[in-house]
Amino acid sequence: MISSRVKKLKPYVPGEQPDDREYIKLNANENPYPPSANVVESTVEFVKSYSKKTALYPDPDARGLHQAIAEMLNRTGGVLCRSQLDGAKLTPDAKDKIPFEVTPDMIYTGNGSDEVLSFVFYAFFDSDTPLVCPEHSYSFYPVYCGFYDIPRDAVPLKSDWSLDVDEMVKRANKNHSSVILANPNAPTGIALSRSELRDMISRCPRDRVFVVDEAYVDFGGESAIPLIKEFDNLLVVRTFSKSLCGAGLRCGYTVANPALINAITTVKNSVNHFPLDAITQVAAKAACQSDGYYAECAKKVASERESFILFLKENGWSVLPSQTNFVFAHKDGTSGKAVYESLKKEGFLVRRFDTPGIEEYLRITIGTKEEMDKLKKCDAWRTL
Ligand SMILES: *Cc1c(COP(=O)(O)O)cnc(C)c1O
Numbered sequence: 001m002i003s004s005r006v007k008k009l010k011p012y013v014p015g016e017q018p019d020d021r022e023y024i025k026l027n028a029n030e031n032p033y034p035p036s037a038n039v040v041e042s043t044v045e046f047v048k049s050y051s052k053k054t055a056l057y058p059d060p061d062a063r064g065l066h067q068a069i070a071e072m073l074n075r076t077g078g079v080l081c082r083s084q085l086d087g088a089k090l091t092p093d094a095k096d097k098i099p100f101e102v103t104p105d106m107i108y109t110g111n112g113s114d115e116v117l118s119f120v121f122y123a124f125f126d127s128d129t130p131l132v133c134p135e136h137s138y139s140f141y142p143v144y145c146g147f148y149d150i151p152r153d154a155v156p157l158k159s160d161w162s163l164d165v166d167e168m169v170k171r172a173n174k175n176h177s178s179v180i181l182a183n184p185n186a187p188t189g190i191a192l193s194r195s196e197l198r199d200m201i202s203r204c205p206r207d208r209v210f211v212v213d214e215a216y217v218d219f220g221g222e223s224a225i226p227l228i229k230e231f232d233n234l235l236v237v238r239t240f241s242k243s244l245c246g247a248g249l250r251c252g253y254t255v256a257n258p259a260l261i262n263a264i265t266t267v268k269n270s271v272n273h274f275p276l277d278a279i280t281q282v283a284a285k286a287a288c289q290s291d292g293y294y295a296e297c298a299k300k301v302a303s304e305r306e307s308f309i310l311f312l313k314e315n316g317w318s319v320l321p322s323q324t325n326f327v328f329a330h331k332d333g334t335s336g337k338a339v340y341e342s343l344k345k346e347g348f349l350v351r352r353f354d355t356p357g358i359e360e361y362l363r364i365t366i367g368t369k370e371e372m373d374k375l376k377k378c379d380a381w382r383t384l
Helices: 037-049 051-055 063-076 112-124 140-148 165-175 194-203 258-271 278-288 291-314 336-345 369-376
Strands: 084-086 089-091 107-110 131-134 152-155 179-182 210-213 234-239 252-256 326-330 362-365
Touching (some): 037 051, 037 278, 063 291, 089 291, 107 112, 112 140, 112 210, 112 234, 112 252, 131 165, 165 194, 291 326, 291 369, 336 362
Parallel strands (some): 131 152
Antiparallel strands (some): 234 252, 326 362
């Protein structure tokens, strides 16, 4: 009864989501802070005062939300951690200022950036051309390659775990390929600067889409959004799940030139006309208007991250530099699985992978100061 297509699928395996509260969850890179008060109030107010609207279909094009995202990007320069809170207003430093106005027709939103990515794969990658991507990156990319039957040209990372940019460029030109990467990368946490990215994109095929997944950029990276007018093949994917404390809302978006946005919208309108429900549209719009709050959260996470990296190093761990809300670390002679299990017994869920090459590493999400202080007290660090 089951189609041969489905028999071939290898689905994504997410971090555990226990429904009890017995664990401190540091395994899915969720934000430890709640959404802003504005998000909660706007959502409650919407459901109470406009309850009939939940009986009606939502705006399929989420116009109000696209406007709010465009305004947030123009205001913040597209990154939270690096912008400065100036009274009640966020201002990007000169480097991060976007040199043009982001307009709503440059934005597409979907049910989490996972769905956005899925439509991007369908819209731009063909089965006759391998897609160039880093060997270790977001583990959904190979899943979508399998789903859409897109060959994958996975380029190994360099020995310091950074992207092998020259090799990726070489392979993209060899097969006239599209490229996808996460910047900062996951699960390593390492970022390319905007000027490195500009150089990379300019050396890759200009008539193939180049995708930059910026799920973690708000925690210290540089956004590629300011490059969109330079490269009409550049597509930047973002999410409300990490820095905007909204993993449960399921809202992701992409920023690109309108011609690319139109292609994704065509895919959406051929699959599900209404990927974003009315309540999520209200909540996400309110989140965009609370960028000062989220910038504070991102800065707290970044500061805990640096303190935790120091702690791990003092305990003999090797830790990669991180521009994200997680660290990727291992200790020579210690099994990643043993530490994972020991931490679990002590009440902490962290992430490990069975992927060859990274089995001994742990990816640990940065929580609140209280959570990280408790984590540092675990026996696992001393006994293993
Ligand atoms: C978390 C994550 C996503 C998925 O985000 P959702 O919007 O929750 O679907 C996409 N890309 C990367 C690299 C991520 O880490």
